[in-house]
């Protein structure tokens with residue numbers, strides 16, 4: 667990567683962190699309703715993996731989707747407005763935190779059913795192969811989704827039909843209040859791929875360079891050989907599962923210990939050591955991210971709620987209208 671590209675990835679991670687810290691404040695002020703799950707601590711996974719993609723590659727994830735949304739290039743304004751339930755939000759204020767979407771950026775959400783996005787990721791890969799595109803789908807899921815039947819059905823079809831699919835398990839060691847040790851058998855989660863003769867890899871998700879390297883290998887396999895891969899990135903979430911989580915299932919000491927491996931601090935140190943960035947530039951990036959987040963709150967507050975007739979739009983896709991607007995691909 668060039669120095670500019672490295673700085674861009676640092677900026678993206680900082681923007682995600684500051685955006686979500688601002689979300690938490692607004693949530694606590696009662697401005698945001700519904701579920702809201704932050705990605706704080708996992709930024710390197712979305713930013714690193716999405717950074718190796720090309721323009722035709724497709725992305726889909728679960729409900730912890732703010733990081734992926736910003737990493738694909740969605741604006742803070744459309745994301746914050748969505749959290750506020752405003753009409754200027756990416757889903758016209760009707761989706762909220764769990765349903766960020768940007769089809770124009772090949773980002774297919776934002777899904778609330780654990781594991782529900784995994785067959786859809788297989789479908790995206792199927793479509794790419796069917797349309798003869800040299801591209802792949804990237805499907806993110808949590809450690810709590812690996813034992814869902816839908817995930818295994820998806821893996822089976824990906825392997826059987828040799829689909830260009832990459833599954834990224836973001837192992838943050840908890841599914842709500844249930845620790846990995848209490849929910850999953852087997853030595854590695856990515857090893858679920860063995861049953862389907864799929865390649866798999868387990869790596870440190872907090873290290874952006876590692877995430878890029880490992881994802882790039884899987885993406886190349888998908889594009890050159892049309893074969894699927896399961897990746898497991900080990901990471902950690904520093905905040906509660908959602909906004910109301912007393913966190914009785916883990917100790918404060920555990921969280922503090924994990925904070926020593928903060929992905930942003932780690933990458934920041936790399937860039938300092940490499941002489942790519944100075945402390946002063948980092949502060950400027952941080953200040954700009956804070957201002958952007960705060961401006962997005964102003965934007966959201968000033969935006970209107972969706973009009974009543976919007977209740978009935980976007981409920982089902984009208985094929986004819988959709989295809990006329992977006993074309994076959």
Ligand SMILES: Cc1ncc(C[n+]2csc(CCOP(=O)(O)OP(=O)(O)O)c2C)c(N)n1
Pocket residue numbers: 730778779780781807808809810811838840841842907
């Ligand atoms: C099918 C289904 N079962 C249960 C739930 C309730 N639920 C919401 S989040 C969650 C935990 C999932 O954890 P994980 O997959 O590790 O993702 P993380 O929250 O750590 O990102 C559960 C059980 C759900 N949304 N869908």
Ligand SMILES: [Mg+2]
Pocket residue numbers: 808809810836837838839840841842
């Ligand atoms: Mg988890």
